[in-house]
Amino acid sequence: MFYIYPLSRVMWISVSEPAFGLGNYALLFTSPAVQRILVTTARICAITSLLTLVLGYVVAYAMVHVGEGHRQWMLFCVLLTFWLSVLVRAFAWVMILRPEGPINAALLGLGLVTQPLALVRNETGVVIGMVHYMLPYAVLPLYANMQGIDRRLVAAARGLGATPFTAFRRVFLPLNMPGIVGAGLLVFVFSLGFYITPAILGGGRTTMIAEYIGIQVLTTLRWGLATMLASTLLITVFLMLAIMSRFVSLRRLFGAA
Amino acid sequence: MEGRRGLGYGVLLAGAWMVLSFLVAPMAVVVPVSLTDRRYLSFPQDGLSLQYYVNLATNDVWLGAIWQSVVVAIASTIGCVVLGTLCAVGCWRIGSRLAEGVRALMLMPIIVPSIVHALGFYRMWIDLRLLDTFTGVILVHVVTGFPYVVITVSTALATFDPRLEQAARNLGASMTQTLRLVIVPCIMPGILAGAVFAFVHSWDELVVLLFITSRKLYLLPRAIWAGINENVDPTIAAVATVLMLATLSGLLLERYLRRRAARGGRLATLVARDTRRRRRRPSDPRLIDALRTGGRGSRRRYRARSADDSGLAPAISWPGARVARAAISPRSHRPCRTPP
Numbered sequence: 001m002f003y004i005y006p007l008s009r010v011m012w013i014s015v016s017e018p019a020f021g022l023g024n025y026a027l028l029f030t031s032p033a034v035q036r037i038l039v040t041t042a043r044i045c046a047i048t049s050l051l052t053l054v055l056g057y058v059v060a061y062a063m064v065h066v067g068e069g070h071r072q073w074m075l076f077c078v079l080l081t082f083w084l085s086v087l088v089r090a091f092a093w094v095m096i097l098r099p100e101g102p103i104n105a106a107l108l109g110l111g112l113v114t115q116p117l118a119l120v121r122n123e124t125g126v127v128i129g130m131v132h133y134m135l136p137y138a139v140l141p142l143y144a145n146m147q148g149i150d151r152r153l154v155a156a157a158r159g160l161g162a163t164p165f166t167a168f169r170r171v172f173l174p175l176n177m178p179g180i181v182g183a184g185l186l187v188f189v190f191s192l193g194f195y196i197t198p199a200i201l202g203g204g205r206t207t208m209i210a211e212y213i214g215i216q217v218l219t220t221l222r223w224g225l226a227t228m229l230a231s232t233l234l235i236t237v238f239l240m241l242a243i244m245s246r247f248v249s250l251r252r253l254f255g256a257a
Numbered sequence: 258m259e260g261r262r263g264l265g266y267g268v269l270l271a272g273a274w275m276v277l278s279f280l281v282a283p284m285a286v287v288v289p290v291s292l293t294d295r296r297y298l299s300f301p302q303d304g305l306s307l308q309y310y311v312n313l314a315t316n317d318v319w320l321g322a323i324w325q326s327v328v329v330a331i332a333s334t335i336g337c338v339v340l341g342t343l344c345a346v347g348c349w350r351i352g353s354r355l356a357e358g359v360r361a362l363m364l365m366p367i368i369v370p371s372i373v374h375a376l377g378f379y380r381m382w383i384d385l386r387l388l389d390t391f392t393g394v395i396l397v398h399v400v401t402g403f404p405y406v407v408i409t410v411s412t413a414l415a416t417f418d419p420r421l422e423q424a425a426r427n428l429g430a431s432m433t434q435t436l437r438l439v440i441v442p443c444i445m446p447g448i449l450a451g452a453v454f455a456f457v458h459s460w461d462e463l464v465v466l467l468f469i470t471s472r473k474l475y476l477l478p479r480a481i482w483a484g485i486n487e488n489v490d491p492t493i494a495a496v497a498t499v500l501m502l503a504t505l506s507g508l509l510l511e512r513y514l515r516r517r518a519a520r521g522g523r524l525a526t527l528v529a530r531d532t533r534r535r536r537r538r539p540s541d542p543r544l545i546d547a548l549r550t551g552g553r554g555s556r557r558r559y560r561a562r563s564a565d566d567s568g569l570a571p572a573i574s575w576p577g578a579r580v581a582r583a584a585i586s587p588r589s590h591r592p593c594r595t596p597p
Binding site: 003005006007009010013055056058059061062063065066074076077078079080081083084085086087088089090091092093094095096100101102132135136164189192193194195196200210213214217218226227230231233234237241 | 461508
């Protein structure tokens, strides 16, 4: 009750303020500012999901193939990031990526660049921070899925004369597909509504939808626009989940995470 | 695959560890910054200094923020655990389509982007005059955090033998007694896991806080947020280091406890098997030795296990659970008297 009511309030305001009707939703198609935000959000989320998936896949794939002790350490690293405060992580990235930070200092010292690269307060910074935040969310479901695959099948393919790469591509990868799609969509859905990391690492220049909504409500007080965007976000997320539920059991995915 | 550890395997390992160091490395940067001897955010130049830890421990703003966060997190964890456990047990008891629906609904606060429900709570809290109050914040954290408890407790209940509950009821326990003495002890691991999730959720939540608190309430995440945006005071690096160490030690503790439990569990199984074979105390001298030196945990487990060896449930030594288990164990059903 306490949850559903506020949510439906948001949906209701989106069609009733400032004037009753779908006027707010028309802004989706007419306002260049809103469109720019949507495009930025979609682009950043897509890049983030793709990078996260690739990096997470490497870790998960290594985790099923190494020995027990080794695996424990890898899992430990993933869980450590998983549990660490999102603010602490964003702060650490600001420290590393800023113009006086260690990366720029190293690059300058080596003479690779003549002036500090702009790594933070732009899209690069946001993507790096978000990939860092999302990696555990990709690794854990991927790992769970890979564990369920019978590895003797790959061995059988090898025994029948397939090269390692063919065995991987024709046998392991198809079996792994539900996990990959599930993890990818999970990361995408979570990054769509991400507020804190983009706000800190974007530094007000790269604005994603969640931060834009926040600005609309807290400083410019345009509730109609803000709730319209929030509803759009909500509907998009549920559409994504509807697609996702065709591939994987949602409850398993969230129970594991 | 297993036996062939060629070049590909090496590349894979190197890649994986590169990604993992990408995960862990950023945290390493925060520690030296927190030890800086300068007055702004920087690496230490002419030596280390603990001044920002001293500042953290004496500064009223930071201490107030930490204190408020602790109060809110503990209160909302208690709320989450009570509500979540009752909800999960209720759904498990009903066990119908309705319960499935409720459980699906439970996932919503986890899935819905926090900015969306932040707007909703903000609007509603204005009407209810709950803005900037402890009640308001705790209520939000309970509502958005208790699904975690529902999930972990439901998982624990999935392995709980429903006959234990029937047996307890059959022996005359009331519903409350059954819940308190039989069900709750058996699903304790699930409840504890849920409590950890709820606590961390409340401790780390910022988006809703930005909307529903202003002057009176200044919780730790907001203090850190403000610190990052100002980007000058190195105290924030000290805070970050402390939080990191807390996370690290929490994880290490969990790992240690699980290992100990696994060791104790293995020992208990061996003892139980040996006892069953001899129908008496354990005979294998190595086992007796292990019991004597194996620590308190394993001995307690051994005692619980030998009280009945029906092997139905894992070794749990709470009195209520044992009574219930004894009632359904085949041995106690051996008819002493033929029923009329």
